[in-house]
Amino acid sequence: MSNTRKLLGILSLALLSHEARANVIGSDLQNFNAAASIADGVTVSGAKTLGQGRFSLGMFANTAVNSLPYFKDPDSPDRDRSKSVNDTVTGVDYQIAYGLTDSWDLSLSVPFIVAQTVKSKDSFHGEFKQLGNTELRLASKFQLITSDAYQLALQGTVNYSRVKGNPYTGDVEFPGFSLEILSSMQFGIIDWNLNIGHRWRRSEASPEIRASLPIDPAGDQWLASTGIAIDLPGTDIDVMAELYSAYAEHVISNLSSRKNSIVETMLGVRKPLPYDLEFHAGIGSEINHSSSSADGRIYLGLRWTVDTRTKAEAVEVKAIPTPVVKLASTGVLDRPADVVLELEDIFFKFDSTDFRDPKGQQVLNQLGEALLAQPIERVIIEGYACALGSDDYNFDLSDHRAEKIERLLIQQFQVAPEKLLTVGWGETRAKFDNSREETRKNNRRVTFRIFYQQEVTPRSQNVAH
Numbered sequence: 001m002s003n004t005r006k007l008l009g010i011l012s013l014a015l016l017s018h019e020a021r022a023n024v025i026g027s028d029l030q031n032f033n034a035a036a037s038i039a040d041g042v043t044v045s046g047a048k049t050l051g052q053g054r055f056s057l058g059m060f061a062n063t064a065v066n067s068l069p070y071f072k073d074p075d076s077p078d079r080d081r082s083k084s085v086n087d088t089v090t091g092v093d094y095q096i097a098y099g100l101t102d103s104w105d106l107s108l109s110v111p112f113i114v115a116q117t118v119k120s121k122d123s124f125h126g127e128f129k130q131l132g133n134t135e136l137r138l139a140s141k142f143q144l145i146t147s148d149a150y151q152l153a154l155q156g157t158v159n160y161s162r163v164k165g166n167p168y169t170g171d172v173e174f175p176g177f178s179l180e181i182l183s184s185m186q187f188g189i190i191d192w193n194l195n196i197g198h199r200w201r202r203s204e205a206s207p208e209i210r211a212s213l214p215i216d217p218a219g220d221q222w223l224a225s226t227g228i229a230i231d232l233p234g235t236d237i238d239v240m241a242e243l244y245s246a247y248a249e250h251v252i253s254n255l256s257s258r259k260n261s262i263v264e265t266m267l268g269v270r271k272p273l274p275y276d277l278e279f280h281a282g283i284g285s286e287i288n289h290s291s292s293s294a295d296g297r298i299y300l301g302l303r304w305t306v307d308t309r310t311k312a313e314a315v316e317v318k319a320i321p322t323p324v325v326k327l328a329s330t331g332v333l334d335r336p337a338d339v340v341l342e343l344e345d346i347f348f349k350f351d352s353t354d355f356r357d358p359k360g361q362q363v364l365n366q367l368g369e370a371l372l373a374q375p376i377e378r379v380i381i382e383g384y385a386c387a388l389g390s391d392d393y394n395f396d397l398s399d400h401r402a403e404k405i406e407r408l409l410i411q412q413f414q415v416a417p418e419k420l421l422t423v424g425w426g427e428t429r430a431k432f433d434n435s436r437e438e439t440r441k442n443n444r445r446v447t448f449r450i451f452y453q454q455e456v457t458p459r460s461q462n463v464a465h
Contacts, residue, residue, distance in 0.1 A: 031064075031067075031244070031262055031264050031292055031293055031294070032062045032064065032091070032264070032266075032284065032294075032297060032299065033093065033109070033111070033137070034058065034060035034093040034095060034109070034301060035095075036056070036058070036095045036096075036097045036105075036107030036108075036109060036139055036141075037050055037056035037058070037095065037097035037105065037107060037303070038050070038056045038058070038097075038278055038303045038305045039056070039097075039105070040193075041193055041227040041229065041240060041242055042060075042227070042240055042242055042266060042268060042270075042280060042282065042299070042301070043225070043227075043242055043244050043266065044193050044195060044225045044226065044227035044242045044244060045141070045155055045180070045182050045193070045195060045225075046151075046182060046184045046191075046193045047143060047151035047152055047153035047182040047183050047184040047193070048143075048151050048153075048184055048389075049099060049102065049103055049104065049105045049141060049143050049153070049390065050097060050098070050099035050105050050305075051099045051102055051388065051389050051390045051391075051393075052099050052100065052101050052102050052390070053099060053307060053308050054098070054099045054305060054306070054307050054308065054388070055096070055097070055098055055305065055306050055307075055308055056095070056096070056097040056098075056303060056304070056305050057095070057096055057097075057303065057304045057305075057306075058093075058094070058095040058096075058097075058301065058302065058303040058304070059092065059093070059094055059095075059301065059302050060092070060093045060095075060280070060299060060300070060301035060302075061090065061091070061092045061093075061114075061299065061300050061301070062090070062091055062284075062297055062298065062299035062300075063088055063089070063090045063297065063298055063299075064088065064089050064090075064091075064292075064294035064296075064297045065085055065087075065088055065294055065295050065296045065297070066085065066086050066087060066294060066295040066296075067087070067089050067292050067293060067294040067295075068086070068087040068089065068116075068118065068125055068126050068127055068292075069125060069126045069256050069258050069291065069292070070086065070123050070124070070125040070126075070256070071123070071124045071125065071256050080256065080257045080258060080289070084119075085119060086118070086119050086120065087116065087117060087118045087119060087125075087127070088115075088116065088117045089113065089115075089116045089128075090113070090114050090115040090116070091111055091112060091113050091114065091134075092111070092112045092114050093109055093110070093111040093112075094109070094110045094111075094112075095107060095108070095109045095110075095303075096108050102143075102390030102391065102392065102393075103142060103143035103146070103390070104140070104141070104142050104143070105140070105141045106138075106139070106140055106141075107138070107139045107140075107141070108136065108137070108138055108139075109136075109137040109139070110133060110136060110137075111133070111134050111135060111137075112131075112132060112133050112134065113128050113131050113132065113134055114131060115131070116128055116131070129165070132162075133162050134161075134162060134163050135159050135160060135161050135162055135163065136159075136160040136162070137157055137158070137159055137160075138157070138158050138160070139155055139156065139157040139158075140155065140156050140157075141153050141154070141155040141182070142154050142155075146390075146392075146393060147396075149185060149186045149187075150183070150184070150185050150186075151182075151183070151184040151185075152181070152182070152183050152184075153181075153182040153183075153184075154179070154180070154181060154182070155179070155180045155182055155197075156177070156178070156179050156180075157176075157177070157178045157179075157180075158174065158176070158177050159174065159175055159176035159177070160173055160174055161173055161174070161175045161176075174202060175201055175202050176199055176200065176201050176202070177199070177200050178197055178198065178199040178200070178223060179197055179198060180195050180196065180197030180223060181195065181196055181197060182195045183195065186351075188354075189230055189231040189232075189233065189352075189354065190228055190229070190230050190231075191228065191229040191231075192226070192227075192228050193225075193226060193227045193228075194225075194226045195223070195224065195225045195226070196222075196223065196224050197222075197223040197224075198220065198221070198222055198223060199220060199221040199222075199223055199246070200220050201217075201218055201219060201220055201221065218248065218260065218291075219248055220248065221246040221247060221248045222246070222247045222248075223245070223246055224244075224245050224246075224247070225242065225243065225244040225245065226242070226243055227240065227241065227242035227243070228240070228241050228242075229270070231349060231352065231354065233354075236271060236272055236349070236356070237269055237270070237271045238269065238270045238271075239267075239268075239269055240266075240267070240268045240269065240270060240280075240282065241265075241266070241267050242265065242266050243263070243264070243265045243287075244262075244263075244264055244265075245261070245262055245263040245264070245288075246261065246262040247261045248260045248261055257289065258289055258290055258291050258292075258293070259288060259289060259290045259291070260290065260291055261288060261290055262288065262290040262291060262292075262293060263286070263287040263288035263290065263293075264284060264285065264286050264287060264288075264293055264294070264297075265284060265285060265287055266282055266283065266284030266285075266297070266299070267282055267283060267284070268280060268281055268282020268283070268299070269281060269282065272350070272437055273437075274437065274438055275304075275437070276304055276305050276306060276437045276440075277302055277303070277304050277437075278302070278303040278304070278305075279301070279302060280299070280300065280301035280302070280303070281299070281300050281301070282298070282299055283296070283297060283298050283299075284296075284297035284298075284299065285297065305388065307387055307388075307434065337380070337449035337450060337451055338450055338451055338452045339448075339449075339450040339452075340447065340448070340449050340450075341367070341447070341448040341449075341450065342431075342445070342447050342448075346360045346363055346364060346405075346445065346446055347360065347441065347442060347444055347445050348401055348444040348445070349444070350386070350388070350441070350444065351388075351389070351397070353397075353400050353401050353404045356441070356444070364405070364408060364409075364412075365412075367409075367448065368408075368409055368412060368413030368415065369413070371409070371413065371415055371450075372413055372414075372415070374450075374452060375452060375453040376415075376419055376450060376451070376452060376453065377419065377451045377452060377453040378419055378420075378421060378450075378451040379409075379415075379419060379420055379421070379448060379449070379450050379451070380421045380422075380423060380448070380449040380451075381402040381405050381406055381420060381421065381422050381423070381446060381447075381448060382402060382422075382423045382424075382425055382446060382447040382448075382449065383397075383398035383399055383400070383401035383402030383403075383405075383422070383423070383424045383425065383445075383446050384398050384401075384425050384426070384427070384429065384430070384431075384443055384444065384445050384446070384447070385397045385398040385401075385426055385427050385443065385444060386427060386430075386434060386440045386441065386443040386444055387427045387430065387434035387440065387443070388440070389427075391426060391427065394426040394427045395424050395425075395426035396424070397424075397426075398424035398425055398426050398427075399422060399423075399424025400424075401424075401444075401446060402422035402423060402424055402446060403422050405422075405446055406420045406422050427443070430443050431443060431445070
């Protein structure tokens with residue numbers, strides 16, 4: 001009930017805020033629209049989902065330079081082609097996303113225009129007459145396919161416009177609905193999102209607006225976006241690069257040098273912070289001189305994730321699945337392990353089988369040497385994951401972590417494969433608190449259970465006399 005109240009409170013705050021007013025520019029063509037949750041990129045949505053019972057809250061601010069349109073005037077220069085600073089527009093987007101199930105997320109984005117500057121008003125141009133909330137974007141993402149290296153999802157988004165006097169859409173409250181196919185792929189330290197979709201637009205400008213402004217309402221658009229995140233080795237920083245575009249054949253205005261089809265790109269970084277926060281920062285620029293595209297853009301963002309499941313619910317979920325075991329058990333497992341090792345320097349990066357610290361390889365070298373020096377009968381390698389992500393996905397991830405250690409021991413130290421057994425426990429058997437990132441990150445770990453060879457004492461034989 002408390003989570004429902006939070007969601008209703010945020011929605012009520014958005015509805016009670018001032019709506020923006022525009023003369024020739026609409027927020028739906030601001031172009032920089034932050035994605036909804038921590039499972040996504042910056043502006044490009046990903047096919048991964050949050051997992052059942054998890055909230056993601058976000059706030060992104062961006063300032064665009066020269067994004068307002070100027071219209072041709074025979075008696076003055078074309079300011080749209082000028083490289084000097086004509087105008088700036090600053091927007092802030094708030095996002096809230098919630099995982100209804102492990103494969104289904106709902107999200108709400110509430111963008112605002114909070115500041116603008118116009119250097120010169122001697123040419124006919126577009127600007128916001130009143131700052132405030134521009135629209136509400138409600139999205140639903142459903143994951144269709146998931147594996148350790150590939151995910152596919154379908155996302156639908158509806159736009160409720162709160163901009164009055166917008167000639168790009170007219171006074172239509174629901175001007176847009178989009179449907180996108182989202183795909184996410186993982187290649188080692190690289191995550192790649194690739195999306196394609198279509199946006200249906202209801203654009204019905206009133207006769208008064210069309211008679212006073214040299215603009216036709218925008219039509220339907222084809223959407224395409226792609227983005228990569230590169231995990232910098234030896235750090236917890238990701239480098240982000242994205243490109244987003246919208247193609248339309250319809251011409252908005254013959255009096256503007258701006259094109260209707262949009263292509264923009266951005267480059268940035270993200271870094272986890274204490275208290276389950278994630279920090280974003282970067283820059284962007286237009287590739288195509290299009291409607292509301294910016295000569296330059298800077299952005300800052302914060303995201304926060306929290307697991308709303310109670311401890312009782314978490315225990316219940318953890319009691320159902322069984323661990324992933326890749327090899328059949330043998331008689332050696334019927335007795336307790338002789339040694340249980342939990343090596344503090346072998347932790348993994350989030351959503352990865354890569355070591356979080358280079359020391360992990362050094363500790364693994366010592367372990368390999370110790371295994372070769374002792375008469376070992378069997379080693380069980382147990383992999384674990386933190387609580388972020390779905391239960392099924394975390395079981396697979398933890399098993400892949402254990403399998404990576406198994407491969408390294410075989411390849412680097414020639415440990416006999418028949419002596420190794422891998423087990424994936426997922427997010428079950430958590431050793432550290434999963435509610436905070438400072439401790440949750442230490443659940444991305446492995447444990448070694450070592451069984452030494454035991455001497456077999458021959459049975460005494462009874463001699464008949």
